[in-house]
Amino acid sequence: MRLRALLETDALGLRLLGGQDELDRTVRGVMTTDLRDPSRYLSGGELVLTGLAWRRTPEDSEPFVRLLAGAGVAGLAAGEAELGAIPDDLVGACARHRLPLFAVHETVAFASITEYVVRQVSGERAGDLAAVVDRHRRLMTSGPAGGGPEVVLDLLGTDLDMRAWVLSPTGRRIAGAGEPLSTGAGAALAAEHLAATRGGRRAPHRVALGGTTYSLFPVRVPGHAASPGGQTGELRERALSDWLLAVEADAGEWGAPRLDLLQGVTQLIAVERDRRDAARTVRRRLAQEILELVQSGAPPAEIAARLRVAAPVLLPGRGTAPHWQIVVARVDWDGEGGEGESGAVAQSLLEEILVDPVAAGLESGDRIAVAHSGGEAIALVPMPAPEAPKDEDGTEQAGGGAGGLQADVLLAAVRDPLTAGLADDGRLTLGVSAPVQSAEGLRGALEEARHARRVAAARPGRVCAAGHHELASHVLLLPFVPDDVRRAFTARLLDPLRDYDRRHRAELVPTLEAFLDCDGSWTRCAARLHLHVNTLRYRVGRIEQLTGRDLSRLEDKLDFFLALRMS
Numbered sequence: 001m002r003l004r005a006l007l008e009t010d011a012l013g014l015r016l017l018g019g020q021d022e023l024d025r026t027v028r029g030v031m032t033t034d035l036r037d038p039s040r041y042l043s044g045g046e047l048v049l050t051g052l053a054w055r056r057t058p059e060d061s062e063p064f065v066r067l068l069a070g071a072g073v074a075g076l077a078a079g080e081a082e083l084g085a086i087p088d089d090l091v092g093a094c095a096r097h098r099l100p101l102f103a104v105h106e107t108v109a110f111a112s113i114t115e116y117v118v119r120q121v122s123g124e125r126a127g128d129l130a131a132v133v134d135r136h137r138r139l140m141t142s143g144p145a146g147g148g149p150e151v152v153l154d155l156l157g158t159d160l161d162m163r164a165w166v167l168s169p170t171g172r173r174i175a176g177a178g179e180p181l182s183t184g185a186g187a188a189l190a191a192e193h194l195a196a197t198r199g200g201r202r203a204p205h206r207v208a209l210g211g212t213t214y215s216l217f218p219v220r221v222p223g224h225a226a227s228p229g230g231q232t233g234e235l236r237e238r239a240l241s242d243w244l245l246a247v248e249a250d251a252g253e254w255g256a257p258r259l260d261l262l263q264g265v266t267q268l269i270a271v272e273r274d275r276r277d278a279a280r281t282v283r284r285r286l287a288q289e290i291l292e293l294v295q296s297g298a299p300p301a302e303i304a305a306r307l308r309v310a311a312p313v314l315l316p317g318r319g320t321a322p323h324w325q326i327v328v329a330r331v332d333w334d335g336e337g338g339e340g341e342s343g344a345v346a347q348s349l350l351e352e353i354l355v356d357p358v359a360a361g362l363e364s365g366d367r368i369a370v371a372h373s374g375g376e377a378i379a380l381v382p383m384p385a386p387e388a389p390k391d392e393d394g395t396e397q398a399g400g401g402a403g404g405l406q407a408d409v410l411l412a413a414v415r416d417p418l419t420a421g422l423a424d425d426g427r428l429t430l431g432v433s434a435p436v437q438s439a440e441g442l443r444g445a446l447e448e449a450r451h452a453r454r455v456a457a458a459r460p461g462r463v464c465a466a467g468h469h470e471l472a473s474h475v476l477l478l479p480f481v482p483d484d485v486r487r488a489f490t491a492r493l494l495d496p497l498r499d500y501d502r503r504h505r506a507e508l509v510p511t512l513e514a515f516l517d518c519d520g521s522w523t524r525c526a527a528r529l530h531l532h533v534n535t536l537r538y539r540v541g542r543i544e545q546l547t548g549r550d551l552s553r554l555e556d557k558l559d560f561f562l563a564l565r566m567s
Contacts (some may be wrong), residue, residue, distance in 0.1 A: 012062070016102055027045060032047045042073060047113075050079065077102040168241065189214055189246050198239045203217055206251060219245055220270060287369035290307065304439040327378070329349065353414055493549070
């Protein structure tokens, strides 16, 4: 801003006392001081505000003004509250050193002048930076990438002192300059953003987290830039697909230039989003072709040939034939169909879920191949073949460790933000197969993942998952038992024990759990509970007496086991 702008603002109430010919000087900042020598704190271009407490005699004005002029300040504004009027010796010193001098009326606070100057200067710098952002965006659109969003986020930090990060819908860091957000903070911001978007609130969304205010700007998926208050299905898709730009600042205090700047930054990031999605097209097509062969019952040799083509793309640089795992995901909405839309959203979410939550950057998901058919998304996940365990003589044992993806682990870092995005009308269910070693096992793995997803769908909650190991145990059956049957079964077996524990503090239920967990071993169970074996025998006898069951019989042990799991 220019010095003359101060005189054009009536609210500041400034009067020019000298320096009419110097009003085109540029103001780059503001400083309030009553030091006799403030020069070491000046860098040039400041408007200096002073209450004149440094002036004890008329001779003090000349050295003070000389120091300011030598530091290259833009102008001096002196308050009238201390002396009632600006002394002539100060006016004369400023005239000799060609330093513009303003009088500040006693009713005007220095803080008001400081706030005005800072706001104007910041707005000008934001406008200049907006031009840089726009040039950067044009370069990235028309030619080779110019450094990606990291460059512009770094400019925001260095030029405007704004820390900013690009986050995925689950809160994973995609880009950011400086110190990274913690995983928990990223997930919390993503959850707030998803909830605000589903609620149709206008961006930017302001969030207070840990005593810090963040402003959240959506990075719109191309073709989905509708305004808030749009159709329900449109809001759903946007909420679960948008990236977001999180800025450590309160956008409610910004003017139009800075808001325009951040809008330009989100458009630039959208260009990178386009590039990322285009890069995934090949992997998506590979997954689609392989899964179509699997579902159509193609010969294993044909599927194996296609897998050999896919392996170098999904696991570059690996010479070992990989094992494969299949993950199936589905998004369902209450009251509507929309399978096509749900399949695309499920595909986008599954790609995000399969990325390591601590991995950062645009290319962190470059080994993920997800297809979608109808309302279902299906991921073909390659894994390096695990080393088989060996005997003491070095001979490989049969059936090496399975390893692979675990259903609950996949959702651990993303459950909260996705629950916010699904709100009260959506569900995400996920099923994970066991790893398979060849093309012959892929059809079975696909069916296994689909069965596991149906087990997850029978559970309560907005975001649920189940793995292959749950298809071979009681866990497979329990979700499908009606609630009234569950309650009656557990009440008949466990209520007598709970009532007795309440009255006598006998801890019969914990004793029962430990006894079953130790496979009925008296010695191990007594050691775990720090009891004498005779005390344990007395407690088990009391359990049998109260329930009419015999814990030496397999059938009764199984009934107790299931009752405890359903309670």
